Amino acid sequence: MMKRNGIPSLCLRVLIILACFSSSNAVESDISCLRSIKESLEDPLGSLSSWIFSNNTEGLICHFLGVECWHPDENKVLNLRLPDMGLRGPFPMGIRNCNSLTGLDLSNNYLSGPIPSNIAQVLGFISTLDLSNNSLSGQIPPELSALKRIKEFSVANNNLSGHVPMFDDAIRQNYKNNKGLCGGPLKSCKDEVHDDRYFFDHHFFSGFSAGISVSTFLSMLFMFLYWTRPSKRTMSYYHLLIKNIIRRKHHQIPTSPTILFEEDLNSMEMKVTAMEKFIRRLSLMEIQMATNDFDNKNVIDQGDMGLMYKAVFPNALLLAVKRLHRFESFEKEFLSEIEIIGRLRHTNLVPLLGFCFEMEKKFLVYRYMCNGSxxxxxxxxxxxxxxxxxxxxxxxxxxxxxxxxxxxxxxxxxxxxxxxxxxxxxxxxxxxxxxxxxxxxxxxxxxxxxxxxxxxxxxxxxxxxxxxxxxxxxxxxxxxxxxxxxxxxxxxxxxxxxxxxxxxxxxxxxxxxxxxxxxxxxxxxxxxxxxxxxxxxxxxxxxxxxxxxxxxxxxxxxxxxxxxxxxxxxxxxx
Missing domain, CATH: 1.10.510.10 (Transferase(Phosphotransferase) domain 1)
Incomplete structure (x- = not known):
C-alpha cells in the first residue's frame, strides 16, 4: 500500500518540478530576449539604460522603458514599444525569444539591413508591427502574409523594394516612400520599366549631366571666392564691428571686445559640440534645402522662440524645423532643448531628431505633428x-x-x-x-x-x-x-x-x-x-x-x- 501510494506522490512531485522548470525557462527566455536586443543594437542616446539585468526576479523586466508585460509581476512580454529612441543596427533577431509578444514598435529609429526572411516564425503571435521611418532595405518577406493575427503593419519611409505581401487590409500609407515597392495597394509591378539597360543609361547620363553642371558651378564659385576673399583679419574686424554696434545699442560696451567675442563663440561651440552625443547635428545647407530656403509658404507656426517650418528631408521624410530668433537671446533655451529632449524618449514627448548651429544661426528639428497644437x-x-x-x-x-x-x-x-x-x-x-x-x-x-x-x-x-x-x-x-x-x-x-x-x-x-x-x-x-x-x-x-x-x-x-x-x-x- 505504501508503494502504491508513493507512485502518485512521486508523479505529482515530478509534475511540479517540470512546471517550475517550464516557468523558469519561460522567464529566462524573455529576459534573454531583451538582453539580446540591447546587446545587438547601438544605443547612442542611452534609451535602454534602464534595462539592467541584475537578477531573474519576477516582474523585473516589466519596469523597463518600452516594455509592457502580460502581468506586472510576471516576466512575460506582451508589447515592446521602442519608437524614437535613436537605436541603430540590424533587425534584432534575439526578439524570437519573446515567445508571447503581440506588439512590436521600432519606428523612427536608424535600423538598417534587410527584414529577416523568417520573420513570420520569429514573430508568430504578432498583431501590430511598426518598422516605419528607418533605413531598412531589401524585400518585404512574402511569408509575412501568413501572419493571420496581424492587424496593424507599417514599413513606410524605408528603402525597401520588390512586391508587397498580400494582406487583407493593406493601406497605401503603410508602404509610402519606399520607391522600390510595388503591388498590393501600390502601383502594379508590371507598370514598372524592366529594361535594366534603359534604367542604367537614363540614371547614369542624367546624373552625369547634373554632376558636370554642379562641378562647373562649384569650380567657378571657388575661383571667385578665392580671388575676392577678405583676409582673416578683415573678417574678424567685421565680426567685432557688428558685435560692438549691437552691444553699444544696448549700452553694453565691453572693455575688451576681441577677447570677449572669441570667448563667447568658442564657449558656445564647445557646448554645442558636447550636444552631439545626444542628437544628430545637421548642416545649414541641409536645413535650407529641406525648407526650400525658408520659404514663407512653409511656415506653420510662430512662437516666442522663433518660426516653425514644415520641412521635407531626403527620402520624403516630413519634419518640422524651428528657426530660433537672435542668438544671444536664446542660448540657454537652445541648449536645454537639445539636452533634455535629445536624451529623453517617451510616447508623450515631441521627438527631437536633430539640430543645427552654424554661422551663429540655430535650428531644432522635430518630428512633424500634423494636427498642430x-x-x-x-x-x-x-x-x-x-x-x-x-x-x-x-x-x-x-x-x-x-x-x-x-x-x-x-x-x-x-x-x-x-x-x-x-x-x-x-x-x-x-x-x-x-x-x-x-x-x-x-x-x-x-x-x-x-x-x-x-x-x-x-x-x-x-x-x-x-x-x-x-x-x-x-x-x-x-x-x-x-x-x-x-x-x-x-x-x-x-x-x-x-x-x-x-x-x-x-x-x-x-x-x-x-x-x-x-x-x-x-x-x-x-x-x-x-x-x-x-x-x-x-x-x-x-x-x-x-x-x-x-x-x-x-x-x-x-x-x-x-x-x-x-x-x-x-x-x-x-
Whole structure:
C-alpha cells in the first residue's frame, strides 16, 4: 500500500518540478530576449539604460522603458514599444525569444539591413508591427502574409523594394516612400520599366549631366571666392564691428571686445559640440534645402522662440524645423532643448531628431505633428471643427499630458521640471496623442550627491518646482473642461473661488457647452475635482504628478481602454 501510494506522490512531485522548470525557462527566455536586443543594437542616446539585468526576479523586466508585460509581476512580454529612441543596427533577431509578444514598435529609429526572411516564425503571435521611418532595405518577406493575427503593419519611409505581401487590409500609407515597392495597394509591378539597360543609361547620363553642371558651378564659385576673399583679419574686424554696434545699442560696451567675442563663440561651440552625443547635428545647407530656403509658404507656426517650418528631408521624410530668433537671446533655451529632449524618449514627448548651429544661426528639428497644437484646436479653429473635440478625446489628451509630465518628474534618466506647461506647448500627432514640447525653460533636477556633466543648469531636487508643473497642469485641465482661454483661467480670485462653489452645488455653468448633455457629466465633475486639487491643494497635502495621473487615468476607466488610449506606464508607477 505504501508503494502504491508513493507512485502518485512521486508523479505529482515530478509534475511540479517540470512546471517550475517550464516557468523558469519561460522567464529566462524573455529576459534573454531583451538582453539580446540591447546587446545587438547601438544605443547612442542611452534609451535602454534602464534595462539592467541584475537578477531573474519576477516582474523585473516589466519596469523597463518600452516594455509592457502580460502581468506586472510576471516576466512575460506582451508589447515592446521602442519608437524614437535613436537605436541603430540590424533587425534584432534575439526578439524570437519573446515567445508571447503581440506588439512590436521600432519606428523612427536608424535600423538598417534587410527584414529577416523568417520573420513570420520569429514573430508568430504578432498583431501590430511598426518598422516605419528607418533605413531598412531589401524585400518585404512574402511569408509575412501568413501572419493571420496581424492587424496593424507599417514599413513606410524605408528603402525597401520588390512586391508587397498580400494582406487583407493593406493601406497605401503603410508602404509610402519606399520607391522600390510595388503591388498590393501600390502601383502594379508590371507598370514598372524592366529594361535594366534603359534604367542604367537614363540614371547614369542624367546624373552625369547634373554632376558636370554642379562641378562647373562649384569650380567657378571657388575661383571667385578665392580671388575676392577678405583676409582673416578683415573678417574678424567685421565680426567685432557688428558685435560692438549691437552691444553699444544696448549700452553694453565691453572693455575688451576681441577677447570677449572669441570667448563667447568658442564657449558656445564647445557646448554645442558636447550636444552631439545626444542628437544628430545637421548642416545649414541641409536645413535650407529641406525648407526650400525658408520659404514663407512653409511656415506653420510662430512662437516666442522663433518660426516653425514644415520641412521635407531626403527620402520624403516630413519634419518640422524651428528657426530660433537672435542668438544671444536664446542660448540657454537652445541648449536645454537639445539636452533634455535629445536624451529623453517617451510616447508623450515631441521627438527631437536633430539640430543645427552654424554661422551663429540655430535650428531644432522635430518630428512633424500634423494636427498642430491643442491651443489651436480649442481656440483657433472654426466652431464646427472645435466641436469635433468631444469629451472622450479631451480626456484622452488630458491622460496623455498627465502621463508625460509624471514621467518627466519620476523617470530614472533625468528628472525634469518643465515650468511652462500650456496648451500651446501640447502638440497632437496623427492619432491625437498629445506630445509635450518647448523645454527651453525646463530645469533638470538632481540629488545633492549628484555631479552631472552638463551644459544646462541643474538644481538640487526641489519639490516646489514640481508643484509649479502640477499647478500649470490644473490650469490646462480647466482649459480643456471650460474651453476658455488660459489667460482667463489664471485669475485665481474669480476662477478658483467660483470653481469651489460650483463643485459644491454641482452647477456646470462653467463647462464648455458642447460637452454638456453627452452622457459624461459625472466624469467632467470628477475632472473638476482634480483641477481643484492641482490649483488649490489642501493644506499639508503633498500630491505628486504621478498621483494626479493615476486619478485622471481612472476617470472613464469603465469604458474601453482603447477609447481613451491609455498606454503602459509601469516605468513611472514603479
Amino acid at each position: 491643442l491651443h489651436q484646436w480649442l481656440h483657433g479653429r472654426p466652431e464646427a471643427e472645435a466641436k469635433k473635440m468631444g469629451w472622450t478625446l479631451r480626456l484622452k489628451i488630458a491622460v496623455g499630458i498627465a502621463r508625460g509630465v509624471a514621467w518627466l518628474h519620476h523617470n530614472n534618466v533625468l528628472r525634469v521640471a518643465h515650468l511652462r506647461i500650456t496648451s500651446k506647448c501640447i502638440l497632437l500627432d496623427e492619432n491625437f496623442e498629445p506630445r509635450i514640447s518647448n523645454f527651453g525653460n525646463a530645469i533638470i533636477l538632481m540629488n545633492c550627491s549628484g555631479t552631472p556633466l552638463s551644459v544646462c543648469n541643474f538644481v538640487v531636487l526641489d519639490s516646489s518646482l514640481f508643484k509649479e508643473d502640477i499647478y500649470s497642469f490644473g490650469i490646462l485641465l480647466l482649459e480643456l473642461v471650460t474651453g476658455r482661454e488660459p489667460a482667463i483661467c489664471r485669475k485665481p480670485s474669480t476662477w478658483i473661488n467660483s470653481l469651489t462653489g460650483h463643485l459644491c452645488s454641482r452647477d456646470f455653468n462653467l463647462i464648455d457647452e458642447c460637452l454638456m448633455g453627452q452622457g459624461f457629466d459625472e466624469e467632467i465633475y470628477e475632472t473638476l475635482k482634480i483641477v481643484k486639487k492641482c490649483i488649490h491643494p489642501p493644506r499639508h497635502e503633498a500630491s505628486s504628478m504621478l498621483q494626479v495621473y493615476l486619478a485622471i487615468r481612472d476617470i472613464g476607466a469603465s469604458r474601453s481602454r482603447s477609447e481613451i488610449s491609455v498606454y503602459s506606464f509601469s516605468n513611472v508607477e514603479n
